[in-house]
Amino acid sequence: MSTQVSPAAAAVARQRVALRCLGLVKRFTDVTAVNGVDLQVYAGECFGLLGPNGAGKTTTVEILEGLTPSDEGTVELLGQNWNSGRDNRALRERIGVQLQETQLAEKVTVVETLRLFRSFYARGHDVEEVIRTVALEEKRNARVGKLSGGQKQRLAVACALVSDPELLFLDEPTTGLDPQARLSLWDIVERFRDGGGTILLTTHYMEEATRLCDRVAIMDHGKVIALGTPAELIESLGADQVIEFSVTNPLTDEPLTNLPAVTNLHKRGDVYALTVSEIGVALPGLLAEIKRQQSELVTLTTHQATLEDVFVSLTGRMLRDS
Amino acid sequence: MIAEAKETRASEVKSQSLHPLFELTAMRVREFLREKEAVFWVFVFPVLMTFALGIAFRNTAPEKTPVAIEASTTDTRASELAGVLSRSEEITATVVTPDEASRALRSGKVSIVVKPQDDTFEYRFDPTRPESRAARLLVDDVLQRGKGRTDVAQIAEQKVTEPGARYVDFLVPGLIGMNMMGSGLWGLGFTIVIARSRKLLKRFAATPMRRSHYLLSFMLSRLIFLVLEVAAVIVFAALAFGFTVRGSWLSLGLITVLGGFTFSGIGLLVAARPTTIEGVSGLMNFIMLPMWLLSGTFFSSERFPEVLQPFIKALPLTALNDVLRALMNEGATLASMWIPISVLLAWCLISFVVALKIFKWQ
Ligand SMILES: Nc1ncnc2c1ncn2[C@@H]1O[C@H](COP(=O)(O)OP(=O)(O)OP(=O)(O)O)[C@@H](O)[C@H]1O
Ligand SMILES: [Mg+2]
Numbered sequence: 001m002s003t004q005v006s007p008a009a010a011a012v013a014r015q016r017v018a019l020r021c022l023g024l025v026k027r028f029t030d031v032t033a034v035n036g037v038d039l040q041v042y043a044g045e046c047f048g049l050l051g052p053n054g055a056g057k058t059t060t061v062e063i064l065e066g067l068t069p070s071d072e073g074t075v076e077l078l079g080q081n082w083n084s085g086r087d088n089r090a091l092r093e094r095i096g097v098q099l100q101e102t103q104l105a106e107k108v109t110v111v112e113t114l115r116l117f118r119s120f121y122a123r124g125h126d127v128e129e130v131i132r133t134v135a136l137e138e139k140r141n142a143r144v145g146k147l148s149g150g151q152k153q154r155l156a157v158a159c160a161l162v163s164d165p166e167l168l169f170l171d172e173p174t175t176g177l178d179p180q181a182r183l184s185l186w187d188i189v190e191r192f193r194d195g196g197g198t199i200l201l202t203t204h205y206m207e208e209a210t211r212l213c214d215r216v217a218i219m220d221h222g223k224v225i226a227l228g229t230p231a232e233l234i235e236s237l238g239a240d241q242v243i244e245f246s247v248t249n250p251l252t253d254e255p256l257t258n259l260p261a262v263t264n265l266h267k268r269g270d271v272y273a274l275t276v277s278e279i280g281v282a283l284p285g286l287l288a289e290i291k292r293q294q295s296e297l298v299t300l301t302t303h304q305a306t307l308e309d310v311f312v313s314l315t316g317r318m319l320r321d322s
Numbered sequence: 323m324i325a326e327a328k329e330t331r332a333s334e335v336k337s338q339s340l341h342p343l344f345e346l347t348a349m350r351v352r353e354f355l356r357e358k359e360a361v362f363w364v365f366v367f368p369v370l371m372t373f374a375l376g377i378a379f380r381n382t383a384p385e386k387t388p389v390a391i392e393a394s395t396t397d398t399r400a401s402e403l404a405g406v407l408s409r410s411e412e413i414t415a416t417v418v419t420p421d422e423a424s425r426a427l428r429s430g431k432v433s434i435v436v437k438p439q440d441d442t443f444e445y446r447f448d449p450t451r452p453e454s455r456a457a458r459l460l461v462d463d464v465l466q467r468g469k470g471r472t473d474v475a476q477i478a479e480q481k482v483t484e485p486g487a488r489y490v491d492f493l494v495p496g497l498i499g500m501n502m503m504g505s506g507l508w509g510l511g512f513t514i515v516i517a518r519s520r521k522l523l524k525r526f527a528a529t530p531m532r533r534s535h536y537l538l539s540f541m542l543s544r545l546i547f548l549v550l551e552v553a554a555v556i557v558f559a560a561l562a563f564g565f566t567v568r569g570s571w572l573s574l575g576l577i578t579v580l581g582g583f584t585f586s587g588i589g590l591l592v593a594a595r596p597t598t599i600e601g602v603s604g605l606m607n608f609i610m611l612p613m614w615l616l617s618g619t620f621f622s623s624e625r626f627p628e629v630l631q632p633f634i635k636a637l638p639l640t641a642l643n644d645v646l647r648a649l650m651n652e653g654a655t656l657a658s659m660w661i662p663i664s665v666l667l668a669w670c671l672i673s674f675v676v677a678l679k680i681f682k683w684q
Contacts, residue, residue: 065528067684089530097528103520107356108349116349119339120531127339143356159525 016043017076018167018198019064024073026059026222033059034070035222043166046189046199048213050206050307052317056222057202058100061171064200065097078166093121096165098156100172100202106145110136110155113144114162121163134158134188150181157188168192170201174208186212206307218311225314233310238263241279242309243286243302246270249295259285264313275305275313342531346539351546353513363508364551368501369558372494375620376563379489387457389415390432392423392446399438407436410464433457436465487651490563495646496619498555499581503613503639505551506585507592507606510540514593515602518684527683537678541586548582568653576656577649577663581642584666587673588638594681613639641665 019041026034034056041047049057062068064075066082075082080091104113114127125133131140134154139147147155153173160168170189174182182205189212193199203209209216210230218226218233226233247270256274257265261281266273276282279302290297312318339345354360389407393400400417407415415436418426426432427446434457435446443465447454517523526536552574559565567574592609596602616623616630617639626634634640641662648654656663 067524067528089532092528092530095528097525099521099525099528101521102525104522104525105349105353105517107353112349112352115339116342116345117529119342119345120526120529122530163529 017041018043018045018078019047019200020076021060021064022074024060024063024075025071026056026063026068027071032222034063037073037219037222037224039217039224041198041200043198044193044196045214046193046201046212048209048216049200049202049219050204050209050216050311051202051219052204052311055219057219058171059222060219061169061200061202062099065095065169066091093123093163094166096160096163096168098160098168098170098173100175102156104144104152104155104159107143109141109143110147111140113155114158117159118162124163125161127162130158130162133161133191135184148181150177150184153177153181153185154188157185161188161192165197167198167200170199172202172204174203174205182208206311209307216307218307218314220311220315226310230307233307234305237275237305237310237313238277240305241276241282241302242305243274243276243279243282243300245272245274245286245300246298247272247290247295248298249293251290251293251295255289255293256286259289261285266312266316268312268318271299273309273312275309343535343538343542346531346535347542347546350513350539350543354509354543354547360508364501364505364547365554368497368551368555372490372497372555372559373562375493375497376490376559379493380563386412386414387434387453387460388426388432389413389457389461390423390426390435391415391417392420392435392437393417397438403436403438406468407461407464410460412460413464434461436461488563490559491565491651492622492647493620494555494559494565495650496643498552499617499639499643499646500614500619501551501555502548502578502581502642503585503610505547506544506582507589507610509544509547510586510589511593511602511606512599513540514590515596515599518593518682519597519599521684524684533683537590540590541583544582544586545579548578552578567650569649569655573656574646574649577642577645580663580666580670581646584638584642584670584673587670587677590677590681591673594677613637616640618643635662636665638666638669641669 017040019039021037021039024034024037025032037056037060039047039060049060051057059068063070063073064077066075066077066088069084077091078094082088082091108116111127111131114130118124118127118130131137134157136151136154136158139151144152144155157170157173160170173189174185177185186208189199189201199212201208201212213230215227215229216233217224226236228236250270251272253265253267256262256272259274259282261276261278262274262285263277264275274282274286283302287297308318391400391404391407397417404415404417407413416432423432423435423437423446427435427448430451433447433451433454437444437446445458445461447458449455514523517526527533556565556567588609592605593602596605616626616634617637618624618634619639623634623640623643624631635644644662645656645659645666648659649656
């Protein structure tokens with residue numbers, strides 16, 4: 001699993017498309033969950049679908065996994081297509097899937113569960129090896145129902161890894177986990193990618209996307225609204241830094257956006273967020289402007305621009321409603 | 323440290339996965355055996371039920387015939403007569419006042435009233451009651467012999483109690499049938515719908531698992547449990563009540579398999595669509611309730627009105643109960659039971675075909 005891929009090989013691999021979809025549309029009775037999604041994932045990369053609740057991530061992924069039929073559009077996976085209503089076993093042999101909502105049977109143990117999943121595949125890893133990969137040695141004989149949330153999630157990923165897949169789908173693998181558990185899952189994902197595997201993962205944690213993903217597609221209301229490497233997306237803000245502040249008396253927006261080095265302004269409740277290219281230039285101007293509008297600072301924080309800020313600047317909303 | 327090293331070594335042992343059908347079936351068996359309640363309802367409950375009903379309705383040794391002698395208590399003739407009658411092993415005679423005698427006869431407490439007169443006897447009884455007619459013969463016989471009548475023909479008696487004709491003999495096949503229906507429907511219905519509601523079916527659908535293997539694993543695990551389920555009740559009934567299976571064991575085995583598959587098929591059909599436990603529970607009760615009532619588990623379904631009979635006979639549990647009873651109690655051959663067997667086969671085939679057609683994996 002840990003054969004290092006040389007940079008040159010990686011560059012060649014990048015040319016190969018592991019997954020491609022065009023014009024995906026999925027309508028449910030009351031909502032169009034996926035509304036024209038085009039994606040291209042290269043072999044050997046970790047591709048992230050980032051978006052808020054209900055953005056259509058799961059629906060998109062399950063169409064790609066051949067579990068949900070789409071209303072429109074085409075999917076190509078590892079050079080093959082899903083045959084509706086026919087035998088897709090050859091393609092299923094080559095992908096690993098972790099679904100957002102699966103709850104594995106509670107009364108059986110970790111090793112029994114993995115043996116079952118392993119038995120479905122013609123080839124794959126040894127069960128004990130996968131248990132070590134996801135660091136569940138101590139829980140080998142524990143029943144699934146007795147595992148912690150993080151351990152259950154690692155087991156779910158192990159079930160996806162046991163076939164030694166070329167392409168791994170992870171749907172919100174770390175949602176609801178504590179930071180420790182999240183780190184250990186990131187570790188597993190990174191090792192899989194280092195071994196040459198391709199990953200498509202969904203998340204609504206921007207730290208996760210930033211840390212794990214080579215490229216990210218930001219989704220909202222069934223559409224891809226931005227696509228690129230995390231660095232490119234953040235750069236597209238034209239800003240390195242974000243200043244968030246609140247004041248005693250509301251300010252007029254116009255003069256704020258015209259301040260030097262300020263590229264964008266967003267308001268959420270009474271918190272203002274300024275994206276700025278040079279904080280040293282923007283900050284004195286901002287303080288002066290607040291004073292000029294006869295208001296006073298209540299709070300002020302600054303941080304490096306993140307994918308979250310990209311999402312906010314594109315939609316005016318936060319990724320996670322809190 | 324040493325312990326740790328050992329453990330690492332131990333975990334380097336390879337774990338081989340076997341054939342998916344084996345692994346799936348093993349999973350079914352494990353899940354079932356680890357569910358204590360399921361084990362109780364499938365194995366213990368039917369045995370308890372057999373025990374309770376077998377005891378409650380056991381055929382006791384024939385009771386003595388109660389006879390009243392009508393007279394005042396001081397009447398010596400009456401108590402003499404009571405003595406003569408009571409000497410017979412089959413009679414208990416009590417001396418009562420005329421009032422009491424009439425009341426006892428009316429309420430069925432005694433079967434006959436004997437009133438001694440000077441040198442004759444008067445029998446008072448209700449000829450529409452079989453036990454009263456029997457009592458008349460019995461009392462008359464004892465009294466006549468007491469007066470010196472002798473038998474002219476030599477009689478040899480042989481007392482037989484037919485094992486196949488007791489209530490417990492009727493009950494055991496019915497309980498087995500009912501249990502097969504319950505475990506088939508609950509076993510498949512619940513397990514599949516739970517797996518669907520927990521998105522486990524969807525997860526399996528995302529693997530190259532053959533869908534037929536998944537469904538077959540239910541059949542196989544059902545077969546394993548079926549043998550135990552049926553054996554538990556038969557063995558218990560044999561030990562506790564001297565129950566015997568008169569037909570061939572091979573036929574019984576075949577019918578058990580057919581019955582098991584039929585109710586698995588119906589279980590699969592019931593589980594083909596619902597996504598919630600509530601949904602499938604309602605459906606299962608809807609299907610099982612009529613059969614609990616009509617299919618002759620606790621009493622013969624022949625007792626229902628003639629117009630209902632075609633419907634009742636078409637129910638799979640009626641068919642199964644009829645075949646099981648004929649096999650176990652009468653020692654019938656399968657060929658002679660072709661009608662209910664065809665009914666079972668039809669249910670089995672139709673439910674499987676329809677279930678596979680409409681089955682939803684998510
Ligand atoms: N089976 C379904 N029937 C009807 N509507 C559905 C169904 N599945 C999803 N939806 C709707 O489609 C939209 C997209 O759902 P989806 O699960 O793809 O979002 P998501 O991005 O995965 O969200 P989350 O982050 O909460 O998992 C939602 O509005 C959801 O309510
Ligand atoms: Mg989702």
